[in-house]
Amino acid sequence: MENPFTDEYFMKKALQEAEMAFEKGEVPVGAVIVVDDKIIARSHNLTELLHDVTAHAEMQAITSAANYIGGKYLKKCTMYVTLEPCQMCAGALYWSQISKIVFGARDEQRGFMTLGTQLHPKTEVVSGILAQEASDLMIRFFASKRK
Numbered sequence: 001m002e003n004p005f006t007d008e009y010f011m012k013k014a015l016q017e018a019e020m021a022f023e024k025g026e027v028p029v030g031a032v033i034v035v036d037d038k039i040i041a042r043s044h045n046l047t048e049l050l051h052d053v054t055a056h057a058e059m060q061a062i063t064s065a066a067n068y069i070g071g072k073y074l075k076k077c078t079m080y081v082t083l084e085p086c087q088m089c090a091g092a093l094y095w096s097q098i099s100k101i102v103f104g105a106r107d108e109q110r111g112f113m114t115l116g117t118q119l120h121p122k123t124e125v126v127s128g129i130l131a132q133e134a135s136d137l138m139i140r141f142f143a144s145k146r147k
């Protein structure tokens with residue numbers, strides 16, 4: 001039987017988090033962290049609510065997952081995030097030694113790939129999973145802000 005827990009399955013969970021951010025007036029980025037096909041952390045941007053520029057979805061998820069595991073390293077974990085992480089989040093992901101990062105849409109202006117930020121050498125990166133859905137959500141959010 002085929003494993004139902006695909007990258008698309010978990011990215012849909014991250015998109016649900018991004019929708020929650022959208023509803024709160026936050027930039028709609030969502031993230032989940034998975035180990036052994038189990039979600040151990042869910043988060044979305046909270047920078048407006050918390051008045052904290054570091055309260056990105058990825059940062060919230062890293063903290064939550066580390067608390068769940070009881071340690072700072074996320075070596076057997078995968079993060080699914082709807083938007084390419086920024087250099088701040090990539091730096092935190094580097095230090096967490098996360099095994100894999102799967103993201104949806106590219107961030108051509110502020111993403112870690114554009115800015116040349118390094119991840120841990122053992123971290124695998126997969127991009128473009130449900131990228132159109134993630135991109136559409138961002139476009140819808142910023143269009144609503146311009147009205």
